[in-house]
Amino acid sequence: MRSNLSSMVHFLLALIVAPLLPGIINRTKALMAGRNGQPLLQAYFDIFKLIRKGAVYSRTTSWLFRAGPMVNLATIIVGLLLVPFAGSPALLAFDGDLILLVYALGLARFFIVLAALDTGSSFEGMGASREVTFALMVEPALLVGLFALSRLSQSMSLSGILYTSGVTGWSVGAPALVAGALFVLYLAENSRIPVDDPNTHLELTMIHEVMVLDHSGPDFAFIQYGGALKLWLFGALFIGVASPNITDASIWMREGFAIGGIALLSIAVGVVESSMARLRLLKVPQLLVGAGALSVLAAILVLG
């Protein structure tokens, strides 16, 4: 176990650097399309601009609408506390924290959905319905995949599961399968392109964006910041599963590997977004169930 200092530094790093990730993705997309694109720090500018503004609340909404963005951000930060980074344990590590992580993400989604339903707009209700439908397939895939890895590493804590699979783990094939599933879940959870298009504002295709249409000012800043943190969280999970065992490497190696990995992952997402179209809404569940099948296969390989 490493010192708690590096865990603290990683947590702060995530809080500060996360809004850079949407910037990297957008910059990659712009470069692929032959444009210059927005500045890398655009997400910071947006968040600071929104925080300075006032919020507008519809008279039909209740406290749920105001609580939504706050609970969303708070639960994602709790999730971030649980995910280890660069080979050192997470700030909060205990047996069974992987279940808490999945539930924290579930709670975040639940409150965004409630806030969307609270507006009474049929439009946002549609987005909420889509979001929970897809979540129904994301969560089992995530849990089964994490349980497969937990069985493989004989640990019930994320800090014991990630960054420890090593070469022996890969030879079983399970971590590779879970990493494949996690990449799909990463795209789905962060509403990236094969599942949802973050740029679209067309009612027929939107999922996440449509739920947050009525939020304004600081509330919307919370949602955007929460989205950036979620990118970092899932990126850290993916890197942790896909990485070889680096717990014994030097500190610069580990940090460089993890931070470079997250940056590369964002570039990969940009490339995926530029090279493929959004899937039809009916095809998305197939993709997610496919990810679930990979997770179950990994679990069977580990259990058998």
Next chain:
Amino acid sequence: MNDLISAIVVLIVITNFLLLGAGWLRASIRIVALQGFALGLLPLLVNQDGLTVRLAIIATLVITLKGIVFPRLLLRSLRELSSVRAITYYVGPMPSLLIGILVMSSSLWWGYVLPLPDQTGHRFAIPMVFFTIVTGLFLIVARRQALMQIIGYLTLENGIYAVGVFFAQSESMLIEIGILLDVFVGVFIMGIMVFHISREFDNIETGQLRTLRDWIKSRKELPSKDPQA
């Protein structure tokens, strides 16, 4: 060596899932070709005696037939059905995938109940074989088009071939080549049949073959219409 075998076993399981979730005929043909290619590599890895002439011949034959010739034949009959691209279903891709997950889990149980006689085989060999066979049968039942039934048949045959690879390592070459010839003729004839069905009925939906009943009905009705009969 065992790692390579498990990689191929996992690859075959993944191709089964891809087949269950596929939406395009062309993609399914490619996937079944990949499965055949992976199967062709299996005997080279499973056998303990190393590479023998017999194994090399069988592997080459299997890879050429299942990986190249069959897909070519199927793609050619697909080209002739220029209007048909998408797979049509009795059971959609989503339920198919879920059923696939269930079948895969239960075939693990089959693996426990029916262990290989000697411990040479891979521990996931039998579950993979069962899953492949059931996938093939399922595709035959749950897809509407005649072409998908050929693909289901090929998947089924792939599974049966895999049993042979793990189970009977010293099978006579004559038998293996004989089976391959049978499968080749089968696929060849089915391809021709699909072509004729599509030319006769303008589609390859097996459900539409029910309209053939009209012929029986009209023959029954004939006597009443025709007083001379």
